[in-house]
Amino acid sequence: MERDEILGGLEDAGLTSYQADAYLTLLDMGVSPAVDVARNCSVPVPRIYDVLTELEQMGYVETLDRETLHARAREPAEFVRDLHDKSERLSSVAEEIEDRWEASPLGDNKMNVTKRVDTVVDHAEGLIREADSTVDLAVTDEQLVAYESALTEAFEADVVVRASVAPSGEVGIADHPVSDVVSEIRERPLPGPFCALVDRTEACLAPTTRMPDPYGVVINDDIIPFILRWYFQTCLWANWETVSRSREGPPVYVCLEEFIRDVYPLWWDDAIVSVTVSGRDPDSGRDREVSGVLTDIRYSATSARTGQRPTLTDLSGRATVVLWTPDGRCTVGGWGALDEDLEVKRVTVDGIEWLA
Missing domain, CATH: 1.10.10.10 (Winged helix-like DNA-binding domain superfamily/Winged helix DNA-binding domain)
Structure with a gap:
């Protein structure tokens, strides 16, 4: 030295x-x-x-x-011992300061990045408790169980929660009480990032723990959650089997593309599909609700229209459903709709009838 x-x-x-x-x-x-x-x-x-x-x-x-x-x-034993004690104390203080800085509350920025994954996971729990409409989760079974209290609050507030769960082999999710407060659980065998999407404007993301330098991101924005929503829908949700549903009564959809995929063959065969749509007026920004009968389904890949349900790729461009309501014709678009009369938040299937 x-x-x-x-x-x-x-x-x-x-x-x-x-x-x-x-x-x-x-x-x-x-x-x-x-x-x-x-x-x-x-x-x-x-x-x-x-x-x-x-x-x-x-x-x-x-x-x-x-x-x-x-x-x-003089013989330096005592002095050296004192230096070691001070060194250890300062090292501990440095680590504690770093931990407290990483764990400090996130700011009000559009995007916050932290080195602590736990900070993001904990922040997501608070967002779940405050959710108004929808929550999409990509979690491990242990993380889902840890959210049971927050998910119970969301369930009691009539929030639709979809959870894509990677099992660890320790928690049987389908039989666990948490399944009673999650609208739908799908199990995927592949581990992946932690992801939480709340009410379309809040997103939490943390890469897999196999990353050498873990980090987490919290986003309060309209655009990036939209992109993450497609990642969730295509990679973490659509391809996996349902293992649990908690909601009784008519089917409820929070994704217009998923609704179209399920109802398209019925509509093609002339079934009368009655729905109630809760959404947002793109012009005024106000929430409103309409009920009516499905009269048309439109999407960009028109050459692919047959009696078969469209793929998510077919619906990745523009996708619209047309309803006939007591007030006349109403067009409904998905997340980010601009030209339709209503941007969908939730579609409830009230009934399906077949023409004699």
Whole structure:
């Protein structure tokens, strides 16, 4: 270690610059006259006697009465032990400060990034408790169980919760009480990122724990959650089997594309499908609800229209359903709809009838 680094460490331990320089010089020289110590360090000769006396009172050196004043460094065991204690204490304080900084509440920015995955997972729990309409989760079974209290609050507030769960082999989700407060659970054998999408404007994402440098992102925005929603729908939801449903009564959809895929073959075969749509008026931004009969389904991949249900790829462009309501014709679009009369938040199937 360079001399300047040692001097800096001694000063950090509480010595003045003169005291540190004199002490280190004595360590190098052994028993020496005070004048020689001064000549080999930065301490002026008139000050060396006071500096050595100070060091002696602190327990670092001892002085010897000879023809001239001599000094030598004392056995450093106690001093070294004190340095180790201070080093460990400072290291612990540094780690605690870092942990507290990482765990501190996230700000009101559009996007917050943290190195602690737990911060993102904990933040998502609060968002679930405050949800108004929908929650989409990609979690492990252990994380889902840990959210039971928050999910119960969401269930009691009539929030639709869809959970894509990667099992750890420790929790049987289908038989666990948490399944009673989750609208639908699908099990996927592949592990993946933690993801929570709440009410279309809040998103929490944390990569898989296999990442060498874990991090998490919390987003309060309209655009990025829309992109993550397609990732959730296509990769984490549509391809996996349902293992649990908690809601009784008519089917409820929070994804227009999923509704179209399920109802398209029925509509093609001339079934009368009655629905209630809760959504947002794209012009005014106000929420409203309409009920009516499905009269048409339109989507960009028109060349693919047959009696078979369309794929998510077919519906990845523009997808619209047309209803006939007591007030006339109403067009309903998916998340981000601009040209339709209503941007869907929830579709409830009230009934299906077949023409005689």
